[in-house]
Amino acid sequence: MRPTVHDIAARAGVSLATVDRVLNNRPGVRKVTRDKVERAIETLGYVRDVAAANLAKSRSYPFVFILPEGDNTFMRGLAAEVEAARARSAIERTAITVVFVPAFDPAALAAALGQARDLAPAGVAVVAIDAPEVVAAVDALRADGIAVVTLVSDLPGSARDHFAGVDNVAAGRTAGTLMGRFLGGREGPVAIVAGSMLVRDHRDRLEGFSAAMAESAPRHRLLPVVEGHDEPAEVERLVSTLLAAHPDLAGIYNLGAGNRGLIEALETSGRQKEVCAIAHELTPHSRAALISGTLDALLNQDAGHEVRSAIRVLRARADGLAVIGAQERIRIEIFLRDNLPVDPA
Amino acid sequence: MRPTVHDIAARAGVSLATVDRVLNNRPGVRKVTRDKVERAIETLGYVRDVAAANLAKSRSYPFVFILPEGDNTFMRGLAAEVEAARARSAIERTAITVVFVPAFDPAALAAALGQARDLAPAGVAVVAIDAPEVVAAVDALRADGIAVVTLVSDLPGSARDHFAGVDNVAAGRTAGTLMGRFLGGREGPVAIVAGSMLVRDHRDRLEGFSAAMAESAPRHRLLPVVEGHDEPAEVERLVSTLLAAHPDLAGIYNLGAGNRGLIEALETSGRQKEVCAIAHELTPHSRAALISGTLDALLNQDAGHEVRSAIRVLRARADGLAVIGAQERIRIEIFLRDNLPVDPA
DNA sequence: CGATTTTTGATTTACGTACATCAAAAATTC
DNA sequence: GAATTTTTGATGTACGTAAATCAAAAATCG
Secondary structure, eight states: OOOOHHHHHHHHTSOHHHHHHHHTTOSOOOHHHHHHHHHHHHHHTOOOOHHHHHHHHTOOEEEEEEEEOSOOHHHHHHHHHHHHHHHTHHHHTEEEEEEEEOTTOHHHHHHHHHHHHHTOOSEEEEOOOOOHHHHHHHHHHHHTTOEEEEESSOOTTSOOSEEESOOHHHHHHHHHHHHHHHHTTOOSOEEEEESOTTSHHHHHHHHHHHHHHHHHOTTSOBOOOEEOTTOHHHHHHHHHHHHHHOTTOOEEEEOSSOHHHHHHHHHHHTOTTTSEEEEEOOOHHHHHHHHHTSSSEEEEOOHHHHHHHHHHHHHHHHTTOOOOGGGGOOOOEEEOGGGOOSSOO | OOOOHHHHHHHHTSOHHHHHHHHTTOSOOOHHHHHHHHHHHHHHTOOOOHHHHHHHHTOOEEEEEEEEOSOOHHHHHHHHHHHHHHHTHHHHTEEEEEEEEOTTOHHHHHHHHHHHHHTOOSEEEEOOOOOHHHHHHHHHHHHTTOEEEEESSOOTTSOOSEEESOOHHHHHHHHHHHHHHHHTTOOSOEEEEESOTTSHHHHHHHHHHHHHHHHHOTTSOBOOOEEOTTOHHHHHHHHHHHHHHOTTOOEEEEOSSOHHHHHHHHHHHTOTTTSEEEEEOOOHHHHHHHHHTSSSEEEEOOHHHHHHHHHHHHHHHHTTOOOOGGGGOOOOEEEOGGGOOSSOO
8 A cells, every 4th residue: 555644654753743844844843853754755655645635735727828819720729629628627627718819910919928917827828929029928927937838839038938849940851851752753843831930930840841851852942932821812822823833843841831722722733643742730621631642741740739738837837846858848740641540630 | 616516415405415326326316306416517517526536435446567578679668668657656546567478479478367367457458469368368357347458469359448559550551651652763672571470560560561562652572571570680680681682672661670680781781771761669779770861761659658548548447437539549650860759769 | 194115314434635723842042 | 940942743624525324304105
């Protein structure tokens, strides 16, 4: 049977109250006694029963999640995952408030962070935009002792506690290597579609992709990046224009959202088999396109993992505990039509 | 504030005892009263506090894990993950016993399953070997009401509750598609190295690989499968022989363990860049070979995920709860040098 | 209707920890 | 050695649920 505080008290020859004082380092214990108790804890291998402790404390963790609005499928999926976490909040003793802000709008985001601060939560998770006012708002939260985790897109230069997202330079590199190898002997330029160079994750992916392509397929020319603002309709126009302008187009890398537009444009052109297309995020649309062969590979970050990781980190920070970095690292998943999970993410 | 049993009692106008009877469906409650209580539960949105419930029940889950012996890195990693779970057992209320049996030995495995039965655990997790005596031993456990989960390698035809591992046909297909696309315009046959056709996972991978290669690279001839029994030394001999016999070898797929032998043979031959090599399981050796370019891609199943999933499922079965299949599906991870996680699995 | 069975209420103990209070003992100071 | 401060003990309550007991009330039966 697992040792309890009573066992420690007996073993150390002290009272329960003293054990409690040591365990929760309350004052009023001589060092000799403290040592005795700590030795007993050590030899018995006592581990505090967190469930019982939380029950006794009736602790709760109020968190705020700030997510972008818009009909981008990935972000909607992320919101759904936060909602799922909210549903679990009863048993996890978290109280999650979700706030939506206009996408790509630094001022609105900074304002939302300010309002979150007024709620005095234990922690805030935010899909960041890389702008000075956002950095300032995050730092203000931290100054109030509120834990902050960036989600999906990071905010380097701020005092955020943690980034719950993938290494986007590595993601871009992965896409570049796959593109280079899939192109094989083919000739022709490669196009790149981004959402916005305002967000850090897109800039990072571009950097990684360009570098890896230069290594794995140096003879392929990269066309200038076009920005589709993660809007399917805009992406479709851009890609159609690219396809028309470059009859020898060998590949397309969409490093942002708006895959519906990419897929639509490719299939309308009838060149979906000749053009090697790589994109991000597994959604019902991208999934179908991967199966049909319009998309050749898909990189993915698991939104559910990211949300759960963010919550774990926020809770740990709220308790003043350390975070095991390796355990919270979000993986870059590669999907081909053959290793698709049965359920759409 | 979250509702408790007291709130339900008050709302339904019954006593605490009656609420308890309904919640744990004990006998002695009229349907009218039961309905009243259930309506109160519904309207208040009551969710049982599992932590408090487990505390009150002081429930514990004794599990037995049966793993193969041998110095195969993946299996050692799996054992380490089980050990890590054992370390967490204090806070998770599990009591895990680990048993090691000789690899590829159906009789020994069946005997171990029999011994596990004598311990009367709540559940057993086992790396299965596809043999009739093993099926019989698993079915005997199930007949005793002991939950059984197969780990890594499945046992179809048995009464096991769940398989905590990847879809190995899909894994083989993934390898086949990657191989086909990576080969690009190259010519030459492709070799396949397996561990043993005795275990289901290897047979499944072979099937998937052959099918996908036939689709994506039909002109490449597949050489007859050779078996290396997951032993690095044996794999090295086999691969060296293959390399010598086929100067035009285009690719090698190692669907079993023993990557050290594969890597050694390739690097000794000096043909590691010409031959496209795809293997399974991320280990320090395979990781280094991926970075150096000796291996071109690596498929992986996360042993930690598998162990934790197995425990979740065993616990759910022990409590008579349903398992959310989609949540327990283990993904087939693809690693290129660019998306390697920072820490070796 | 009374007798019997079934259903319900009231109450208590327990799980392992947190936290508070007050008294008792020990150590320290003068 | 007395007065003071610090340390320790004893004890109780709380968290939300499980589980048991015994009495009381209600329903059912003959």
